[in-house]
Amino acid sequence: MSNPPETSRPRTFGLPWPELNDGLFYNDVVRPSDSELTLIEFYSSKYKNSAPPLGWMQRIENGQITVDGIAVTDPNTILRVGSEIVYHRLPWREPDAPYLLEVLYEDDDMVALNKPSGLQVLPGGLFQQRTVLTQLQWRASKQSSSVACQEPHPVPVHRLGRGTSGILLCAKTKLAKTRLALFFADGTSQIEGNRNTNEEICGVRKISKMYRALVTGILDEDKVMIKQPIGMVRYPGVAKGLYVASSSGKPALSKVDVLERGMQGNTTLVQVEIQSGRPHQIRIHLSFIGHPLLAGDPLYVSGGQPKCFDPEFIDESFATDGGYQRPIKPVPGDCGYCLHAHQLVLSHPTTNQVIKITAPLPPVLRTQKEAEVNTSN
Known part of the structure; x- marks a missing residue:
């Protein structure tokens, strides 16, 4: 297994957002x-x-x-x-969002970023310019102006929720994009091909993702396997529908390991490995077992369902640009929970070398021992 090599390029990059986007x-x-x-x-x-x-x-x-x-x-x-x-x-001022990105690993095929909470990965809704993709494109454009040949624009090969921080893997070539996308899809396809939830998933996976999460309540068991399917329901403010725990949904698998129990604060620090890539899977699965993310997931509550809503209600009032008003009820992009993509282990898309990438933990997601080590350093 190889640790990321040192790079001569700046470890962080990003340009401040303009007041208005381009429409x-x-x-x-x-x-x-x-x-x-x-x-x-x-x-x-x-x-x-x-x-x-x-x-x-x-x-x-x-x-x-x-x-x-x-x-x-x-x-x-x-x-x-x-x-x-x-x-x-027409151009509009997008909501506030961070713009600086830390480079965790980079070579000619891919770049791994440490995405801050509050930054959206791809354009959608009110965020059309203030995204990771825009910063990647600006950076690539600046780099290509200093060399003879045009460097391809890197693109994210998976998503992280706007409120989720941590490792975001991006491809820099078409070949890397294709292979990395297949790696991410592989675990999901294995889950879909194995409808017997009592069986373990077999085979060597090309990529694995470890998350840290802080949840409400005390988990009694040290290890929990969550196999709840995830489907969709109508939800105001989400055009394509909202992902929720649903018996008629698609298979999903999350492995949860308890790292530390906070008896005083009634919280549990957990590590989660996902073997499928359903949208909002960790948020849904942890809330499904009765332990929503701290400091209060604004959307998902116990049972893997959204907070009370009327699926038939649609607010017909509109904003100054003619579009619908921002929904009063929570939507998937809202922040306020503690979830971090901490580790990524993958086979390199062109060399097959096994690479491990780690994103530094936010203080709130460190165990007491990790916090003490960090303080001593």
């Missing part, structure tokens, strides 16, 4: 099935998760939509087959 442009070409629709009918039916009908009406009347390059403010304009229509989402 977004959404392009569509009118298909035969959409011909004869009015402009308002097209957008309010095709993109109803973006804004209510009155919000789309406002955007049209503001001149934010063009048809074949010409701004159209009449919502009843009839669309013709082959016309290009473009919606311009």
